Every structure is written in structure tokens, then in C-alpha cells.
Amino acid sequence: MANKTWLITGTSTGFGKSLATFLAKKDDVNLVATARHAERLDYLDEFNHGQIKKLTLDVTNQAEIKSVVKETIAAFGSIDVLINNAGLGYFGTFEESNRNAVKYMFDVNVWGLVDMTRSVLPTMRQQKSGIIINFSSIGGLFSFPTLSFYHGTKYAVEGISESLAKEVADLNIKVMLIEPSGFRTDWAGRSSEKEMPKIADYQQFSESITGNAEGAHHEAGDPDKAAAIIYDQVTNHESDLPLRLPLGKFAADTAVQKYTDSLADFKKLHDLSASADQPE
Ligand SMILES: NC(=O)c1ccc[n+]([C@@H]2O[C@H](COP(=O)([O-])OP(=O)(O)OC[C@H]3O[C@@H](n4cnc5c(N)ncnc54)[C@H](OP(=O)(O)O)[C@@H]3O)[C@@H](O)[C@H]2O)c1
Numbered sequence: 001m002a003n004k005t006w007l008i009t010g011t012s013t014g015f016g017k018s019l020a021t022f023l024a025k026k027d028d029v030n031l032v033a034t035a036r037h038a039e040r041l042d043y044l045d046e047f048n049h050g051q052i053k054k055l056t057l058d059v060t061n062q063a064e065i066k067s068v069v070k071e072t073i074a075a076f077g078s079i080d081v082l083i084n085n086a087g088l089g090y091f092g093t094f095e096e097s098n099r100n101a102v103k104y105m106f107d108v109n110v111w112g113l114v115d116m117t118r119s120v121l122p123t124m125r126q127q128k129s130g131i132i133i134n135f136s137s138i139g140g141l142f143s144f145p146t147l148s149f150y151h152g153t154k155y156a157v158e159g160i161s162e163s164l165a166k167e168v169a170d171l172n173i174k175v176m177l178i179e180p181s182g183f184r185t186d187w188a189g190r191s192s193e194k195e196m197p198k199i200a201d202y203q204q205f206s207e208s209i210t211g212n213a214e215g216a217h218h219e220a221g222d223p224d225k226a227a228a229i230i231y232d233q234v235t236n237h238e239s240d241l242p243l244r245l246p247l248g249k250f251a252a253d254t255a256v257q258k259y260t261d262s263l264a265d266f267k268k269l270h271d272l273s274a275s276a277d278q279p280e
Helices: 014-024 038-047 062-076 099-127 146-171 200-215 223-236 249-274
Strands: 004-008 029-035 050-057 081-084 090-091 130-135 173-180 191-193 242-245
Touching: 004 014, 004 062, 014 029, 014 038, 014 146, 014 223, 029 038, 029 062, 038 050, 038 090, 050 062, 081 099, 090 099, 090 146, 099 130, 099 146, 099 173, 130 146, 130 223, 146 173, 173 223, 173 249, 191 200, 223 242, 242 249
Parallel strands: 004 029, 004 081, 029 050, 081 130, 090 191, 130 173, 173 242
Antiparallel strands: none
């Protein structure tokens, strides 16, 4: 079988680095690993066997997106798996969050993913095949205080991906959302700005923001295991790829609890909800 070409955003650290390292060891993979600063991809040099390309890519830069897609096709002739992994966080109460910082997070987490996907879709449509893997979060299903806008980005990714999946299903293009709980990456540390509450009414949330910062690199999730699971899903379960894949025990438990609770609420409200229509 022909090699699959994988294109991944944000491979300097965390999930992206784990994925790139895992895929770099596979004979059936052409790997395009991208990062804002290409020198942060030196860790791939020990694997360089002609099937690996390291490219500079800031997902907020349209020109760089275009050139990465072009270079990928020139090098390998196809794009089979796109992994929209690049992302950041932001801790702060809803009222006190910095508008510009939050808008930038939407630029990366939502618009970066959208622009990457739109740039790759013409190739996948032409191939009549492709897999788009979008990093959401368990925070794309369930919300905590001090992360309102991060949740906003991930719920956006969920809705966009679910709709897109239906539009491209007949073209043999699949979409999978990855919904991790806490994983040992740079996310809770350097990749998440923290705005400590100044308003007295919100002081109770200071501790949880500090706790998240201090908990960075002690999370339960292992990004190397996530990489192996994602590769296995794509390689051995392509025909029944799930739309949503929670990763980590907390994510697995929370997803089930969220839908169980929501189902009970929606059932309780069902007749009232339905009664709002015009009479038939
Ligand atoms: N770790 C968790 O607990 C967790 C849980 C749920 C979801 N996630 C999601 O997992 C994804 C990966 O994050 P991670 O946990 O691996 O954290 P990470 O170690 O901080 O990695 C984030 C990656 O995104 C890159 N990035 C940030 N802004 C970018 C931009 N404008 N253009 C291109 N790349 C950019 C970073 O590059 P630089 O090195 O240049 O900053 C870095 O490579 C994110 O979407 C995150 O929301 C993480």
C-alpha cells in the first residue's frame, strides 16, 4: 500500500511533537511536521530518511499555510491526513479576560484550523479521500470556570467539525475530533496566558488558576500514548473512525457524564420544548 502523507501543525512540543516523533519511525508515513520556529524541529533530524519534511508554519499566516500545502504536494503528491493540533489556552474569568488575547486565541484555535482545512480540502476532494483530525478538548464538551473563552474556541471547533463531516462524507473524507483531558504538554504552562482575578467577587477562582499553572507537566495524560492511539485509529479503523475521540480517563468519564446528564435534562423538558411549535 502507498504511504500516507501526514501534515501536522504545532509540532514543536506536546501532542504535536509526540505525533511527529511516533510517525517519523513509521515506514508507511510521509511526514510533514510544521512549527512556528523550524529550529524547534531539530529533534526529527535523527529520523531523517527522505520521508520527512520540516516546514515553518504559523497557522495565523495565510501565505505560510499556502506554501506549506504546496510544498507538501510537491514533495509527496498527496495529503492524506491533516492534523490541526496547534493551539493555546487562556485562563481568566469571563468578565476580566483580555479581549485582544482572547481574540488571538480564536485566531489560532479556530481560524488557524479553518484556514488549514480549507487549504487542504481541494486536494482531498480531488483525491476522493482524506482524514482531518481536529484537536478539540474535553473542554469542547464540558465547561469549567476561568476557561470560558478557551471553551468557546473548542466548542466552535466541535460545531464546525461536525457540520464539515456531514458535508464531506460522500467525498470519502472523514473528520475526527480529539478530546483530551489533561495531558503532560506545555499547554497549561507556557501556552496558556493567565489573568488572575482582580475583582473581589471572583477571588475564589485565583486558586484554580494557580493550581492549573502549578499542575503543568504533572497531568495524567501521556501524549506518546495519544499519538499511538491516533495512528492506530487512522491505520486500522479508517472505515469506522469515530467523530469524537475523548482521550484520558477524565475525558472518557466526563464525556459519558455530560451526555447522560444532558439526556436526562432534555427528556424532562421534551414536551415543554416541543410545545413551542406552531400548531400543525
Ligand atoms: N495538554 C492538554 O491537557 C490538552 C487538553 C485538551 C486539548 N489540548 C489541545 O491540544 C493541542 C496541542 O496542545 P498541547 O497540549 O500539545 O500544548 P503545547 O505543548 O503547548 O503545544 C502547542 C503547540 O501549538 C503551537 N502553536 C501555538 N500557536 C501557534 C500558531 N499561531 N501557529 C502554529 N503553531 C502554534 C505551539 O508552537 P510554539 O512552540 O511555537 O509555541 C506548540 O507547538 C491544542 O489544540 C490544545 O488546545 C491540550
